[in-house]
Amino acid sequence: MRLHRRTLLAATGLSAGAGTFARAENWPSRPLRMWVPFAPGGPMDIFGRPLAERLGEALGQTVVFENKPGANGIVATHQVATARPDGEMLLFTTGSLIGNLAFSQQPLPYDPMKDVAPVSLVADGTGMMLVGRPDLPADMAGIAELARRKPGGLSCAITGFGNITHLAAEQFKEFTGAELLLVPLHGTGPSITEILAGNVDMTFSTVPPILPFIRDGKLRAIGYTGRRRALLVPEIPTMKEQGFAEWELIGMMGLWTTAGTPQARILKVQRAVHDIVRAPALAKLLREGEFEPQGSSPEEFADYLQRELAMQLAIARRVGLASRGRAR
Missing domain, CATH: 3.40.190.150 (Bordetella uptake gene, domain 1)
Structure with a gap:
């Protein structure tokens, strides 16, 4: 290689x-x-x-x-x-x-x-924001516990194998020890649509396309993979702040x-x-x-x-x- x-x-x-x-x-x-x-x-x-x-x-x-x-x-x-x-x-x-x-x-x-x-x-x-259905736990500890308890794990939309959303999902599995059901889709827009329809639990995304849905309460922001908190959603802690010291993407x-x-x-x-x-x-x-x-x-x-x-x-x-x- x-x-x-x-x-x-x-x-x-x-x-x-x-x-x-x-x-x-x-x-x-x-x-x-x-x-x-x-x-x-x-x-x-x-x-x-x-x-x-x-x-x-x-x-x-x-x-x-x-x-x-x-x-x-x-x-x-x-x-x-x-x-x-x-x-x-x-x-x-x-x-x-x-x-x-x-x-x-x-x-x-x-x-x-x-x-x-x-x-x-x-x-x-830019980092990737983990967002999901509004009824999901609000922090990484809760999400990880839910994913470990649910048979087959939570479902996570990715925009293709090898995409940064896929890398983030694999890091989720690595750092939490939980399984995820990966759902490949053709982009961020379709991923959001599937979550809003109740067909998928969560996804990783850059902040701008998901910001209106976070502010309207239609998506729950859970954690950010950046070096620092996202400027547009500063209330959401990074993965490092939530106990995952090596999780940066x-x-x-x-x-x-x-x-x-x-x-x-x-x-x-x-x-x-x-x-x-x-x-x-x-x-x-x-x-x-x-x-x-x-x-x-x-x-x-x-x-x-x-x-x-x-x-x-x-x-x-x-x-x-x-x-x-x-x-x-």
Whole structure:
């Protein structure tokens, strides 16, 4: 499973001489597409739509935002991985892109460390809030006890195996010693719908999409996996504050394109992303969502992804779900 940073950088076209012809070209000359591999209504929409709009303004071309859910992002990522390497198809997704490699029990139809090129780490730092039906216990001690007593455990919606919601659910089982019935769904919106309908007990989510339901009393917030309490729900203690000293999990959002895309095109998009996420409007939106704006270079993002893969592989091995096969 050992991978080297040079592999990622080669995929981006950052090797010497790559994409030199593109420096002088007037690109893009056609609309771009930004694919988000989750259903509408989740946090990726909240941040992705304004990012796409501002990126289009910066590049002088429309960036069409499209939801392409399916198989925890595998469907959309495969399409980007096999697209023409012209930079016109972008993938805006989470650490689930790496999670699919760490957790997948079947070979992937692509290699996320080779077949898609990292453009920029857009933002990171948000924790995951455990929320559930309003009749559930209000703290982790009560939830853990209920999950241990209930045959088969409580049901927990996740947005795909290898997704950060899956990692959080596996950590719940590891730290509490309780079982969970995992219910894979296509995004945060469907997860909330199933809880409100009484079909699922709980889920993990970033704060913005669940905040109205918490405030209306339709969902109960129980604990937060961040380094500190969520700014939007400061009354809810972290997992560490509730006695789980090693329970910390934060999420990220990044931008990729097809491997082999000329260096100049990747850098043009990355520089625009850097300026967009650090400008007051989007930086404020990100921070309100518990994210910290980044806009990193492709090289910095490549290093980040290596660390992310090591972390997710460690979790997968601890819970006995390490990937059984690499990409085909």
